[in-house]
Amino acid sequence: MIVKNEERSLERCLQSVQGKVGEIIIVDTGSTDxxxxxxxxxTDRIYDFEWIGDFSAARNYALEFASSDYILHLDADETLEDPNNELMGNLDKDFYYIRIKNDLGTGLVLTHQFVRLFRNSPEIRYKGALHEQVQLDHNIHQYGYLSTLILHDGYKDDIIKSKQKAQRNEHILLEEIKNNPTAFNYYNLGMQYIVAGQYNDALNALKKSYTLANNYTFSQKVVLEIMKCLHELGRYQEAVKVSMDAVELYENIPDFWYQLGLSYLEWGMLKDAEDSFNKCLEIGEEKSQELLNHYDGTGSYLxxxxxxxxxxxxxxxEQALEYILSAAKAAPNVTGFFNIFLSILPNASPKELLQHVIHIxxxxxxxxxxxxxxxxxxRHPLLNxxxxxxxxxxxxxxSTLHYIFENNYERALAELNQQSQKGTDHFITNNVILLSFLLNNPNLISEFKNDISLSEKEAKWFKNIILKKVPTQSIHVNxxxxxxxxxLILDLIQLQKYEFIDLLIxxxxxxEFRLIISECLQQYGFDELALEVLIECDNSHVNRQVYMTAAKSLIKLGxxxxxxxxxxxxxxxxLDFNVLFxxxxxxxxxxKFEEIKILQKMIQSYPESRWAKRTSGAILG
Incomplete structure (x- = not known):
């Protein structure tokens, strides 16, 4: 191991290898904790190494002290799971791939396979200033795979931010590329930019990597990350086109179909997205493991x-509920499933929802x-x-929201008065405005003016509404x-305070404000009232949303x-796909004639829709 300031996780790591290894060698590069x-x-095998901006140099220094037949390399934010005692068994290969499960937070897991166990030989040394790896020739060396797992939590957002490694890693990689502009180094640079949320830079680096070489074990991951970058940049048409090529090239790996489905979904092509996700289930989870890096669940619960x-x-x-309950049973730690579950049953009572939650x-x-x-x-009443x-x-x-849901508004207000200066609640503006309505006390908005994010005009506008004074002038929309x-609308609907909805209308x-009221009412099944609220204006973009919202409620009403x-x-x-669909x-x-006409227009305007072509072909015959 090489370490620096790893007091958060080092003990957990070392506990996991006790009794599994013959010796523990730790090289410290300058810890101050x-x-x-x-x-x-x-262990008493602790050595110091002056950091020179090169992980391989530190790793190779650590190798000099190893005396066992095999070497296991771990990082401090990792733990070992070896229930079958494979590490102390009959090892006979030159090197072994071990699966590393990276906890990304909110229940998502990225798994990749990497050489972490290898024969102790002076011929085997690390290369690469960052993302260092041992240099092995698959044509010469014997290799194998272990069922042993390494669990890693260092990719969680809060940990990445706390370690502040992004700038250091970017600097190391840029220096490495100057001297050695390989496909692997550009791939690592692209991944570093993704961690930093710099998707344009990541896309350029990944394209460069693929241009230099596309036949390495990591090349599939390069393609997958290119797809994701285009998706994150909102370039859905390009993302779909790249993805369509990728699923032909890597047909039986669900990760590519999953990413294609995500891009179709964001682009509004729901049936194409559905086909893609069904293809994931058809392929199954095992095929994901053929990819060097894969997201657990793309062939199943995700x-x-x-x-x-x-x-x-x-x-x-009903179908949506079946899918989400199956997914949540398989992976109850994926937070996103809980969000979807709540959206499927907007009008269910908290007691009814709780029974599902207890079970799942x-x-x-x-x-x-x-x-x-x-x-x-x-801000869901199931909270209570x-x-x-x-x-x-x-x-x-x-606790503030808890008291509001209990109709204990004075207690909720007391909480706000005690805590407002701490700035620990990004919902404080919402809570102040909501309580101002519920307590019929517009002065609360003035009392909390230093804590809430409203301009003077906006504050006055809300106060006039509470006082039932219809504003004489329009408020600037932002x-x-x-x-x-x-x-505010959603809170009032959740609390079933419908008299205030009438007041806001x-x-x-x-x-713009009426459109939001309509959309919220529609979400909870109040479609007739949602239609009554809508009005047009001189903004064509807003009008288009008005028309789509009206159409949605009218369809539900028959x-x-x-x-x-x-x-x-x-x-x-x-014109977009959603309208045509x-x-x-x-x-x-x-x-039927109009149906064919619309499908043909879909195919002409959106040739990327496989569903439209298939549906049209089935009708025509």
């Missing part, structure tokens, strides 16, 4: 989670802490039922204000002709 003291509890999301968007709530998400301290955080982020059932003590800021407005004639009218108006503003859904039930 308790790292060495922790290490001394397990694909099921996405199919739940697709079916929810298609209005197939059995109690575990960390898991339930994540569920509570999710319920708080969604959950807290009561498990007899939990909660603190600010969760993204932050719209988000506050939306959360009558308080504004601005189309008014197909009226829905087609608004879809055509939306198409007149801007909704028109097709209506036409497919009433007019």
């Amino acid at each position: 308790q790292t060495k003291e922790i290490a001394r509890r397990y 694909a099921q989670g996405q199919l739940a999301k697709v079916n929810l968007m298609l209005g197939n709530n 998400w059995p109690y575990q301290t960390e898991r339930h802490a994540n569920l509570i955080a999710t319920l708080y982020q969604q 039922e959950f807290i009561t059932y498990h007899n939990l003590d909660v603190e600010y800021p969760i 993204k932050a204000l719209l988000m506050i407005w939306k959360q 009558s308080a504004t004639k601005q189309a 008014a197909a002709e009226d829905a087609l009218f608004y879809l055509s108006k939306a198409e007149g503003v801007h 909704e028109k097709w859904r209506i036409a497919s039930t009433i007019d």
Whole structure:
């Protein structure tokens, strides 16, 4: 091991190898915390190495002290799982691949295979200043695979930020590329840019890597990451085109189909996304392991989670619930599944929801802490039922919302008064505005003016609404204000304070605010009222959203002709796949000729849609 300031995790790592290895050798590159003291509890083989910006140099220095027949390389933020005692068994290969499971947080796991166990030979040494690896020739050396696992948590966002390694790693890689511009080094640079959220830079580096060589074990991962970068940059058409080539090249690896499905989904091609995720399930999870790096679940529970999301968007709530319950049973720690589950049953009572939660998400301290955080982020009334059932003590800021859901508004206000200066709650603006309505006290907005994110004009606007004074002038629309407005609507619906919804509807004639009210009402099944709220304006972009929202409610109410009218108006503003798809859904039930016409327009405008081509071909024959 080489270490520096690893007191957070070193003991956990060393405990995991006790009794599994013959000697522990640790090279410290300049720790200033308790790292060495922790290490001394397990070994006296601790050596110092002056850091020179080269991980291989430090690794090779550590190898000089090894006396055993085989060498196992671990990092401090890793632990070993070897239940079958393979490491102390009959090893006879020159090197062994071991699976490393990287905990990305929120239940997501990235698994890759890497050489971590190899014969102690002076011929085998590390190369590469960063992401160093031993140099082995598959044509000469014998290699094997172990069922032993290494568990790694160093890729979690909070840990990456706390270690502040991004700039250091980027600098090392750029220096390495100057001297050795290989495909592997450009791949590592691209991955480093992804960690930093610099997707344009990552895309350029990954393209360079693939141009230099595309026949290495990591080349598949390069293609997959190119697909992801295009997706993150919102370049969905390009992402789909690259993905379509990739699934032909790597047909039976679900990771590529999964990423294709994600890009189709964001682009609005729901049926193509559905096909892609179904293909993932057809291939299955085992095929993922053929990829050097793969995301656990792309051939099983992650694909099921996405199919739940697709079916929810298609209005197939029962099917969506089946998928999400299956996915959550298989992977209860994936936080995103809980979010989807809550979206599928917006009108279910908290008691009904709790029965599902008890069954699907059995109690575990960390898991339930994540569920509570999710319920708080969604400001969902299940929060109270959950807290009561498990007899939990909660603190600010969760306690504030807890008291609001209990209708104990004065206690919630007292919490805010005690804690507002601490700045620990990003919902403080929402809570102040909500309590101002519930307590019919507009002065609260003034009292908390230094803690909430409202301008003077916005504060006055909300106060006038509470006082039932219809504003005489329009308020400037901005993204932050719209988000506050939306959360207020959702909070009031969740609390079933419908009289305030009527107040908000009558308080504004601005189309943007009414659109949000309509969308929220629609989400909870109040489609007739959602239609009444909508108004047009002189902004074509807003009008298009108005038309699409109207069409969605009209479809649910069975008014197909009226829905087609608004879809055509939306198409007149801007044509996209979503408009054509909704028109097709209506036409497919009433007019076969019109259905074919719409499908042909889809194929012409969006040749990337395999579903449209297949559906058209099936009809024509």
